Amino acid sequence: MAEFRMPSxxxxxxxxxxxxxxxxxxxxxxxxxxxxxxxxxxxxxxxECFDSGVIxxxxxxxxxxxxxxTPLALIAATGADAGPAPPETAARPRETPPPxxxxxxxxxxxxxxxxxxxLDIATLTGTGPGGVVTAADVDHALHPAVPVxxxxxxxxxxxxxxxxxxxxxxxxxxxSPYARRLAAERGVDPTVLRGSGPDGVVHARDVPAVPAPVVxxxxxxxxxAATALRRATAALMARSKREIPHYYLALDIDLGPAxxxxxxxxxxxxxxxxxxxxxxxxxxxxxAAQAVPELNGHWIDDRFVPGRGVQLGVAVSLRGGGxxxxxxxxxxxxxxxxxxxxxxxxxxxxxxxxxxxxxAGGATITVTNLGELGVDAVDGVIHPPQVALVGFGAxxxxxxxxxxxxxxxxxxxxxxxxxxxxxDGALGARLLREIDRRLRRPEEL
Amino acid sequence: xxxxxxxxxxLEARTLVLDVLRTVSPGPALDALGPHDDLRDALGLDxxxxxxxxxxxxxxxxxxxxxxxxxxxxxxxxxxxxxxxxDPAL
Numbered sequence: 160m161a162e163f164r165m166p167s168x169x170x171x172x173x174x175x176x177x178x179x180x181x182x183x184x185x186x187x188x189x190x191x192x193x194x195x196x197x198x199x200x201x202x203x204x205x206x207e208c209f210d211s212g213v214i215x216x217x218x219x220x221x222x223x224x225x226x227x228x229t230p231l232a233l234i235a236a237t238g239a240d241a242g243p244a245p246p247e248t249a250a251r252p253r254e255t256p257p258p259x260x261x262x263x264x265x266x267x268x269x270x271x272x273x274x275x276x277x278l279d280i281a282t283l284t285g286t287g288p289g290g291v292v293t294a295a296d297v298d299h300a301l302h303p304a305v306p307v308x309x310x311x312x313x314x315x316x317x318x319x320x321x322x323x324x325x326x327x328x329x330x331x332x333x334x335s336p337y338a339r340r341l342a343a344e345r346g347v348d349p350t351v352l353r354g355s356g357p358d359g360v361v362h363a364r365d366v367p368a369v370p371a372p373v374v375x376x377x378x379x380x381x382x383x384a385a386t387a388l389r390r391a392t393a394a395l396m397a398r399s400k401r402e403i404p405h406y407y408l409a410l411d412i413d414l415g416p417a418x419x420x421x422x423x424x425x426x427x428x429x430x431x432x433x434x435x436x437x438x439x440x441x442x443x444x445x446x447a448a449q450a451v452p453e454l455n456g457h458w459i460d461d462r463f464v465p466g467r468g469v470q471l472g473v474a475v476s477l478r479g480g481g482x483x484x485x486x487x488x489x490x491x492x493x494x495x496x497x498x499x500x501x502x503x504x505x506x507x508x509x510x511x512x513x514x515x516x517x518x519a520g521g522a523t524i525t526v527t528n529l530g531e532l533g534v535d536a537v538d539g540v541i542h543p544p545q546v547a548l549v550g551f552g553a554x555x556x557x558x559x560x561x562x563x564x565x566x567x568x569x570x571x572x573x574x575x576x577x578x579x580x581x582x583d584g585a586l587g588a589r590l591l592r593e594i595d596r597r598l599r600r601p602e603e604l
Numbered sequence: 605x606x607x608x609x610x611x612x613x614x615l616e617a618r619t620l621v622l623d624v625l626r627t628v629s630p631g632p633a634l635d636a637l638g639p640h641d642d643l644r645d646a647l648g649l650d651x652x653x654x655x656x657x658x659x660x661x662x663x664x665x666x667x668x669x670x671x672x673x674x675x676x677x678x679x680x681x682x683x684x685x686x687x688x689x690x691d692p693a694l
Contacts, residue, residue, distance in 0.1 A: 425671055430662040433671075435651050478629075478648055506652045531650045 161210040162230040169520030178337040201391040420601035438499040447593035457544040466523030474527040536572040546578035617687035
């Protein structure tokens with residue numbers, strides 16, 4: 160019997176609210192299946208299952224807010240993979256250390272976080288159910304002087320209670336509670352939607368995304384209550400500017416060779432696999448981060464903890480406003496085409512507000528590309544506890560000196576915001592030069 | 605999927621492109637879209653969205669749309685023009 164627990168979906172997440180179950184008792188699930196939707200205050204996230212088997216029991220009801228590591232459901236092993244299935248080792252075979260001798264910290268994510276922070280779980284006091292060590296316990300051990308590291312994210316569901324259930328009393332049977340709430344927020348009548356669930360049940364994914372209308376009262380724009388996403392971004396960015404002494408570097412890069420190469424590459428592959436220039440830039444950043452590992456990782460407890468692999472955060476701006484950062488896991492193991500496929504999938508899910516748990520949180524370096532918005536450069540804000548953020552502006556034809564001649568070349572400005580506690584300008588400069596060097600040899604990307 | 609062997613009529617082409625755009629960016633902006641409106645501006649499409657449109661139109665018509673065609677695809681009229689012209693690959 161395995162326990163499916165509330166995962167940690169970001170460095171600043173302490174708890175989450177189960178919005179919706181997509182499975183029920185008796186349902187067969189496989190590792191990687193999306194089984195629940197969890198609200199982290201930043202986003203509703205599709206949470207994937209770590210184990211295969213049959214759902215035995217749901218332990219937490221929709222609407223309940225529980226801390227990271229709390230068991231959410233029990234999963235019984237099925238005949239095929241019966242036997243005393245080790246509860247957690249199936250989760251992330253490559254990233255999870257061998258089963259810890261201490262049984263009171265079962266969540267692989269908590270274990271990993273503790274490992275990243277250099278903490279021995281056996282020395283921690285668990286405050287979770289049954290004395291389980293939770294992510295909050297790890298954080299408290301890391302920041303003993305700041306017992307409430309929690310205000311990063313509003314710890315209690317903020318705002319007025321949602322009057323949503325009452326809003327659509329007639330639609331109760333075919334619409335999940337979360338979908339009904341979303342529909343109400345977006346001004347959509349949920350009863351006219353086509354459900355994708357069993358028996359046509361309307362789930363959140365079926366509610367079309369519509370930008371929130373701005374309400375005015377005729378005397379100028381009315382104050383609009385900040386959304387949970389806005390507040391979470393505000394808290395994270397404020398913490399960054401409060402704690403991190405940023406330094407900023409910039410470098411103009413001639414993208415001519417990379418774009419010429421990419422055009423030829425794209426002619427030779429199916430349309431659906433086509434690679435965008437943005438993915439080429441990301442690939443160059445991944446290679447550069449591997450070459451300058453001092454900028455790939457986290458600043459925790461007054462020291463730099465190098466990332467294991469490149470966990471690449473890719474900032475995506477949402478149509479209705481707001482910022483979401485899906486994480487491409489182990490980006491260093493992906494070639495350009497695979498990286499593009501992940502960008503495409505992650506971007507689509509971020510846009511529809513349906514990130515998966517495996518792509519939420521844990522980035523070791525983040526890239527923000529504002530080129531689409533028509534600006535030339537961005538001096539970004541680092542996402543703590545990361546120590547670097549790479550930015551790109553628009554690729555534009557610009558005058559470019561080549562020897563004694565001035566040519567018109569497609570040029571992009573790459574910028575780096577880096578944490579001066581972790582590195583100095585010399586290392587930062589190396590990262591930008593490395594990006595440039597990689598882009599000059601696109602055939603090696 | 606079998607590619608249509610006849611050229612699309614302007615109406616068929618327009619309907620097809622609007623159908624595909626609806627999968628990427630549904631809403632009032634699409635309903636109000638004029639034939640010469642810039643698709644990226646009017647619908648807020650970014651390059652990922654645009655690629656999704658290109659991919660889906662390619663799938664539904666069996667016609668390979670290359671990056672060299674992009675310059676002509678800024679508005680609905682451009683799309684109709686491309687799809688009603690014989691596919692050089694056929």
